[in-house]
Amino acid sequence: MNPNDQQTPTRSDTFDCAGPADLDLRLNAGRIDVRAAEVARIRVDVSVDDQDVPEDRAARAIQGMQITFSEPDRKLVLRTPRELRRTRLAVMVETPQHSRLVARVHSGSIVASGALSGLDATAGAGDVTADQIDGDVLVRTGSGDVRLGPVTGKLRTRSGSGAVDVAAIDGDEATLHTGSGDVRLGMVNSDVTLRAGSGDLTIAEVAHGRLSLATGSGDVWVAIRPGVAAELDLVSGSGQARSELGVSNEEPAAAPEVRVRVRTGSGDAVVTRATA
Numbered sequence: 001m002n003p004n005d006q007q008t009p010t011r012s013d014t015f016d017c018a019g020p021a022d023l024d025l026r027l028n029a030g031r032i033d034v035r036a037a038e039v040a041r042i043r044v045d046v047s048v049d050d051q052d053v054p055e056d057r058a059a060r061a062i063q064g065m066q067i068t069f070s071e072p073d074r075k076l077v078l079r080t081p082r083e084l085r086r087t088r089l090a091v092m093v094e095t096p097q098h099s100r101l102v103a104r105v106h107s108g109s110i111v112a113s114g115a116l117s118g119l120d121a122t123a124g125a126g127d128v129t130a131d132q133i134d135g136d137v138l139v140r141t142g143s144g145d146v147r148l149g150p151v152t153g154k155l156r157t158r159s160g161s162g163a164v165d166v167a168a169i170d171g172d173e174a175t176l177h178t179g180s181g182d183v184r185l186g187m188v189n190s191d192v193t194l195r196a197g198s199g200d201l202t203i204a205e206v207a208h209g210r211l212s213l214a215t216g217s218g219d220v221w222v223a224i225r226p227g228v229a230a231e232l233d234l235v236s237g238s239g240q241a242r243s244e245l246g247v248s249n250e251e252p253a254a255a256p257e258v259r260v261r262v263r264t265g266s267g268d269a270v271v272t273r274a275t276a
C-alpha cells in the first residue's frame with residue numbers, strides 16, 4: 001500500500017447525554033469544531049491536523065488526549081497533554097442543542113454551528129465563528145476574525161486585529177473592542193459600546209439602545225429603523241459628520257428610543273434611515 005493512501009488515525013469517544021452539556025475544550029494548536037444538534041449524546045472525534053506527522057506519532061497524539069465526561073453535571077472536558085502541545089489537532093464535538101461552550105486555542109480556529117446557550121472563546125491566532133447564541137458571549141482573539149450569528153445575551157468581544165461581524169444583538173448590552181479591522185453589526189436592540197483603533201464601523205439597523213461608537217481612523221455608518229426617534233451626537237476630526245434623518249420641530253412625547261454618540265479621528269460619520 002502506498003503510504004500516501006493510508007487514512008489519518010482518528011479517535012472517537014461517545015457519551016450518553018440526555019440534555020444540554022457544558023463543554024470545556026482546550027487545545028494548544030489546531031481547530032475546534034462544535035456541532036449542536038438534536039441528539040441525546042456527545043460524540044468526540046480527534047485527528048491530527050498535519051499531513052507531515054508520521055502515522056505512528058499521530059496515533060500516539062490522539063490517544064494521549066485527555067477526554068472526560070461527568071454524568072451528574074453533563075460536563076465534557078478535553079485537554080492536550082504537555083508533550084503533545086506542538087502537534088496540531090482537529091477536534092469535532094457533536095453535542096445536544098443549547099449546550100454551553102468554553103473553548104481555548106492558542107493557535108487555530110474555533111467554529112460552532114447550531115444553537116448554544118453560552119459561548120466563552122479565546123483564539124490567540126485564528127478565527128472564531130458561531131451560528132447562534134441564546135445567552136452571554138465572551139470572545140477574545142489576538143489575530144483573526146470574529147463572526148457571530150444572533151446573540152440574545154450580554155456580548156463582549158476583544159480582538160487585536162481582524163474583522164468583527166455580528167448578525168444581530170438583542171440583549172442587555174454589548175461591548176466590542178478591536179485594534180484594527182472593520183466592525184459590522186446587523187440588527188441592534190441593545191446598548192452598544194464600540195471602540196476601534198482603526199477600521200470602519202457599520203450598523204445596519206438600530207431599533208433601540210444607547211450607542212457609543214469611536215474609531216481612530218475609519219468611517220462610521222449607522223442606520224436607524226424607520227419610525228424610531230433618535231438623539232444624535234456626531235463628531236469627526238477630519239471628515240464629515242452628518243445626519244440624513246428628518247428633523248421635527250415638535251416637542252417629543254417621550255424620550256428617544258435610540259441615542260447615538262460617534263467619534264472618529266479621520267473619516268466620515270453618517271446616520272441615516274434603514275431600508276424599510
